[in-house]
Amino acid sequence: NDNAGNLIITGAVGTTLNNGSQGTVTAGAAVVYNNINNNFTSAIKNGSSITATGTDGIVVRSDSDTLLVGVAAGAAASKGQNGLAASGSASVQKLNAATTATVEDSTLTADKTNVEAESTSRLIDVAGQVSATKGNVAVGLTTADNILNNTTGAYVKGSTLAANNTATGSKVTVKATNDSKNYAIAVGAAATSNQTVSVLQVSMAMNSGANNTEAIVEKNADKYDETTGTGRSKITNAAGIDVTSADNTIMKAIAGSVSATQGSAAVGGAVAYNTITGQANIAALNDTDVTTVENTGVNVKATDNSDLLTIAAGIALKSGQTGGAAEGSVAIADTTKSTTAAMDNTSINKAAAVAGVVADVEANSTNKITTSADVLAGTTSNVALGVGVAVNKSHNDTVAQVTGGTYKVQDLKVAATSSAKLVDIGIGVAATTGQGGSLAGNVAVNNIGNNTKAVLQERVIKDGNGNDVATNVDVTATGNVAVLANSTEHLKNYTGALSATVGSGYVAGGFSVAVNNINGETTAMVNGATLEAQGTGNGIEVLSYATDDDRNLTTTTKTLHGLIVNADAHHELDNVDVTGVTALSSEAGVAGGGTVSVNTLEGSTLAKLSNSDVNKSGAAAVAVVDVVTTEISEVYRHVALPT
Numbered sequence: 001n002d003n004a005g006n007l008i009i010t011g012a013v014g015t016t017l018n019n020g021s022q023g024t025v026t027a028g029a030a031v032v033y034n035n036i037n038n039n040f041t042s043a044i045k046n047g048s049s050i051t052a053t054g055t056d057g058i059v060v061r062s063d064s065d066t067l068l069v070g071v072a073a074g075a076a077a078s079k080g081q082n083g084l085a086a087s088g089s090a091s092v093q094k095l096n097a098a099t100t101a102t103v104e105d106s107t108l109t110a111d112k113t114n115v116e117a118e119s120t121s122r123l124i125d126v127a128g129q130v131s132a133t134k135g136n137v138a139v140g141l142t143t144a145d146n147i148l149n150n151t152t153g154a155y156v157k158g159s160t161l162a163a164n165n166t167a168t169g170s171k172v173t174v175k176a177t178n179d180s181k182n183y184a185i186a187v188g189a190a191a192t193s194n195q196t197v198s199v200l201q202v203s204m205a206m207n208s209g210a211n212n213t214e215a216i217v218e219k220n221a222d223k224y225d226e227t228t229g230t231g232r233s234k235i236t237n238a239a240g241i242d243v244t245s246a247d248n249t250i251m252k253a254i255a256g257s258v259s260a261t262q263g264s265a266a267v268g269g270a271v272a273y274n275t276i277t278g279q280a281n282i283a284a285l286n287d288t289d290v291t292t293v294e295n296t297g298v299n300v301k302a303t304d305n306s307d308l309l310t311i312a313a314g315i316a317l318k319s320g321q322t323g324g325a326a327e328g329s330v331a332i333a334d335t336t337k338s339t340t341a342a343m344d345n346t347s348i349n350k351a352a353a354v355a356g357v358v359a360d361v362e363a364n365s366t367n368k369i370t371t372s373a374d375v376l377a378g379t380t381s382n383v384a385l386g387v388g389v390a391v392n393k394s395h396n397d398t399v400a401q402v403t404g405g406t407y408k409v410q411d412l413k414v415a416a417t418s419s420a421k422l423v424d425i426g427i428g429v430a431a432t433t434g435q436g437g438s439l440a441g442n443v444a445v446n447n448i449g450n451n452t453k454a455v456l457q458e459r460v461i462k463d464g465n466g467n468d469v470a471t472n473v474d475v476t477a478t479g480n481v482a483v484l485a486n487s488t489e490h491l492k493n494y495t496g497a498l499s500a501t502v503g504s505g506y507v508a509g510g511f512s513v514a515v516n517n518i519n520g521e522t523t524a525m526v527n528g529a530t531l532e533a534q535g536t537g538n539g540i541e542v543l544s545y546a547t548d549d550d551r552n553l554t555t556t557t558k559t560l561h562g563l564i565v566n567a568d569a570h571h572e573l574d575n576v577d578v579t580g581v582t583a584l585s586s587e588a589g590v591a592g593g594g595t596v597s598v599n600t601l602e603g604s605t606l607a608k609l610s611n612s613d614v615n616k617s618g619a620a621a622v623a624v625v626d627v628v629t630t631e632i633s634e635v636y637r638h639v640a641l642p643t
Contacts, residue, residue, distance in 0.1 A: 010034055011071040014089070025084050026133070028076040032091040040064045040099045048106040053164060057112030057171075064099040064152070066121040070144075074129040085133035088141040089188075091125050097150045104157040105220055111170050113161050118177045119152040119211070129188045131201075138199040138261070142188035148209030152178045158220020160234040169239030169293035176215040176283075181250045182207045189258040190268075198265040203314075205255040205272045210279035210337070215245040215302075219287035226461070233288040241290065241298045245283040247339070249276070249306045257314040257327070264322065266379075270329040272312040279337035283363075286344040295356035298348060298409075304339040304365040304398075313374045316386070324383030324436070331373040331390045331426075338397040339365040341416075345459055346405045353408040353476065365398040365418040365450075372425040373442070382436030388428045390495075392446045394420055397453070398487075404459025404473050410537060411479040416454040419488045422446060428497040428510075437507030440499035444513070449603075450520045452487040452569075458528025458611075472530045472612075479537035480623075482564040485524040485607075486543060489571050491516055496578040499593070508583040510593040514575055519602035522631075524567040529612040535561035535623025542566050545630055553632065562623030563614060567607040571633045573599055578640045595639050605631040 014030035042062045044050065052058045076087035101117045127144040154176040163170035190201035217233050224231035235241060251274045259268035283302040290298065316327035341363040348359060369392055377386035398418040430440035458470045475481055499510035539559040543566070546554050581593035607629045614625060 006036065006038065006066045006068070008034060008036065008067070009069040013073045015075040017077050026076045027086045028074045029087065030072040030074040030089045032070040032072045034068055034070055034093040036066070036068060036095050038064065038066065038097040043102040043104065044106050044108070045102065045104045050108050052110040055111065057110035057114065058108050059114045060101045060103055061114065061116045062099050062101045064097055064119045064121060066095065066097065068093055068095060068122070069124045070126070072127045076131045077133065079134050084137045085131045086139040087129045087131035089127040089129040090143040091127045092145045093123055093125050094147045095121060095123060095150060097121060100153045100155065102155045102157070103159045105159060105223070107160045107162070109162045109164060111164055113170060114173045115154045115156055116173065116175045117152050117154045119150060120179045121150065123182045125184045127186045131190045133192050138190040138192045140188045140190040140201040142186040142203040144184040144186040145206045146182045146184050148180070148182065148211060150180065151212045151214070152176050153214040156217040156233055158223055158231045158233055160236070163237040166237045167293065169237045169296070171240040172235055172238055174215045174217055174243045176213050176245045178211045178213040178247045178249065180211045182252070184253045187256040191260045193262055199259045199261045199267065201257045201259040201268045203255045203257040203270045205253040207251040207253050208275045210277055211247060211249050212279060213245045213247045213281045215243050216282060216284045217243055217286065217288050218284065235288060235290045238290060238292045239296055243283050243285050243300045245281050246303045247281040247306060252309040254311045260317045262319050266316045266318040266325040268314045268316045268327045270312040270314040272310045272331045274308045274310045275334040277336050281337070281339045284342040284344070285346055286342065288346045289350065290346065290348045292349060292354050292357050294354055298357065298359040300341050300343055301362045302339050302341040304367065306367050308333050308335070308369045310371045316377045318379040318381060322381050324381060324385065325377045325379040326385040327375045327377040329373045329375045329388045331371045333369050333371050334393040335367065336395045338399065339363050340399045342401050342403070343405060344403045347407070349408045350406045355410070357409045358411045359407060359409050361400050361402055361414045363398045363400040363416045365396060367394060367396065367420045369394060370423045374427045375429065377430045379432045379434060381434040384430040384432040384438040386428045386430040387441040388426045389443045390424050390426045392422055392424055394422060394447070395449045397451045399453045401455040401457065402473060403457050404471055406474045408476045410477060412475055412477055413482045413484070413540065414454050414456050415482070415484040416452050417486045418450055418452045420448055420450055420490070422448060422491045424493045426495045431500040431502070433502050437509065438499045438501050439509045440497040441511045442495045442497045444493050444495045445515045446491055446493055447517045448489045448491060448520065450487065450489065452485050453521070453523045454483045454485040456483050456526045456529055470528060472528050474530045476532045478534050480535060480540045480561055480564065481531060481533040482540040483524045483526055484542065484564070484566050485522050486568045487520070487522040487570070489518050491518060492574045494576045498580045501583045508581050508591045510579045510581040511595070512577045512579040513596045514577050515598045516573055516575055517600045517602070518571045518573060521603055522567050522569040522605045524565050525606070525608045526565055526612055527608070527610050531563065531612060531614050532617060533563040533615065533623055540564050543568050545632060560624060560626050563625045565607050565609055565627045567605050567629045569605040569631045571601055573634070574636045575599060576638045597637055597639050599635055599637060601633050601635070605629045
């Protein structure tokens, strides 16, 4: 049992002050860099044979609890009339951690066997800076960056897990949990009071990487023989099997920028970025021979509950007779990951059926992404420009599959469920009271391309000559067999821009652009199966949809018996775009604006039964074969352009 972690707090402060009336350059910087590599491992290996008679059984567990805090603060100030004040702060944190619990090539006998790994890493990264001068230029740069590459894994490989009492059986738990939390915050300000100078401030907050989570029972690849079965895992006389993985990643990136001057120009930018790339969340019971006692559940479940918050906000203010203010903000959230629950080439009670055995293979993914890019640019002189850009991409796969093998059960359910909730809020404001004009804009690009797939299918391997050899999946169920795929995407986009020219200005312009796309595949499929589903017992609950006379949608459930292959997809898109433009000028004034909204729904929904023998014995007289697809799309668009 390896229970360990780190508490690491690192800080850097850099400040400079120039009191000279003619000072030229004042610079300050603070840098934090943390690079942590951890390996927490618990293992039983190398032919170990252990018998435990106590009630606690055998526990193989690893825990990682790392708190990593980086704080960087920089400041520079100058009183010189011809001086430059430059300040920067950067905090970069890298965490590479492997937290694993493993049973390999061993025999364990107990009433309860637990193989568990859990990671609760927390990264907090804060960077801030202030630069100020009475001189010519004030410049500031702020960066907070978290980089992740972590694996949390619980593994059983080529081992035998047995019960002390073959009548009452043993409970087996293989569990991996990731509760990673990552926060990046970057805030900066630059200011000057000289009427002939400029300021520049940029802030960036970023989280990137992957947290892989794996709970896997499988063969020992080094000793496996396809013909003899050597190297397979075995679970005998099980009273319950739970193989579960859970990813609960939280990422929050917040960037803020303020620039202010009485001089010629105030320019600022804020960038917030969250990305998850190539992340895998897997629960699998593969290449394993299982026998059970009566009334046993065999559960293989992968769960994803991730939450991303990405906010970029900036303010640029300029006073004086000439010059302008410009501010831009960019917020990006991009996820590419997979959530998979699988049984591949496994058998449950292959020799003889046992009453009351229910097998459940489920992949559940719930993703929440909230993004906001907001700007304010204001000036009493010539030009005010403010533009915010928000980009969201969600390309995730949720897969539940049973491939090959033999299963004698009461019920078998293979279910993939995904839910994506994406909220995008963007506001751009630009205003001027001087001679000139203002331009405000906001751009939102949202793309949900998630695939949801539930499959019961044949196993295909290569023979000695490199040819494909297919073996049907063999299922005998006294009750019901369900293959269910359900996807729900809900995209809410709210974008707006306000541009105002007041006084002696000439032009006010504004634009809002929203491009929204929902695509992806929702598939429930049985292919290459020899299958009996007799339809007894409590049945399987599936979704049922209805609409009233006002087209209001209601969702209920209904119970079916037999073989159920259902694919359900529900897409909802709410889009609000508003652009406001006003020119209240004592001179000739022009106000113009545009609002563009493009909404696209693509993809496919498929329920399929093919290349299979179903209820061939004739024992399933009371059962049904239900192969159904349902796809519902709702689009609500609201566009306004007051000018």
